[in-house]
Amino acid sequence: EDKVVQSPLSLVVHEGDTVTLNCSYEVTNFRSLLWYKQEKKAPTFLFMLTSSGIEKKSGRLSSILDKKELSSILNITATQTGDSAIYLCAVSGGSNYKLTFGKGTLLTVNP
Amino acid sequence: GAVVSQHPSRVICKSGTSVKIECRSLDFQATTMFWYRQFPKKSLMLMATSNEGSKATYEQGVEKDKFLINHASLTLSTLTVTSAHPEDSSFYICSARVEGSAYTGTQYFGPGTRLTVL
Numbered sequence: 001e002d003k004v005v006q007s008p009l010s011l012v013v014h015e016g017d018t019v020t021l022n023c024s025y026e027v028t029n030f031r032s033l034l035w036y037k038q039e040k041k042a043p044t045f046l047f048m049l050t051s052s053g054i055e056k057k058s059g060r061l062s063s064i065l066d067k068k069e070l071s072s073i074l075n076i077t078a079t080q081t082g083d084s085a086i087y088l089c090a091v092s093g094g095s096n097y098k099l100t101f102g103k104g105t106l107l108t109v110n111p
Numbered sequence: 112g113a114v115v116s117q118h119p120s121r122v123i124c125k126s127g128t129s130v131k132i133e134c135r136s137l138d139f140q141a142t143t144m145f146w147y148r149q150f151p152k153k154s155l156m157l158m159a160t161s162n163e164g165s166k167a168t169y170e171q172g173v174e175k176d177k178f179l180i181n182h183a184s185l186t187l188s189t190l191t192v193t194s195a196h197p198e199d200s201s202f203y204i205c206s207a208r209v210e211g212s213a214y215t216g217t218q219y220f221g222p223g224t225r226l227t228v229l
Binding site (some may be wrong): 034 | 113117133143145152153154155157160177204209214216217218219221222223
């Protein structure tokens, strides 16, 4: 059975801090690893990492895939209160690209 | 790009009635869409995979006669919760899978539907 484990489950920081969120996985026929941000509604897409694209960056957010260690990290630098959300890691595998989600990391950024 | 809409965003219904939720990919075609359910403070639970032009594939433990899925076109999938009961109250989220691009396999999510069954 495919498995995705995220850590920490929750994190409280102050504005301006840098955070690193972790995701490890066990999946059959790995295709890609995706990071999503979920605030009050449904998840919004952040990054997709594959064997051919193991590092992505967008503004203050960046992510790296370590295929050897079967893990990924999501970094957020100079955090802002608007970064407060649940960050979900999901792994796509199998023939129909089904996503297996981790339980998420609840990030709270205090002013 | 890659926008997915969902309607309605919120619905309250009486026990025993049926509720239909629509999921549309607005700017791309999606052969495959997915339906998830999310309980408070829990992660997304995949209910079923919706395949355009063929039957949906349900996850173990999900009643296919209770959660009817129709994927009649490349931009629309519907989920009908039949004879809804209070335990069906939940946040239902659909996603559409991108194909044929550098982001093949990425799922973009609709905004979700909050169902409350009285």
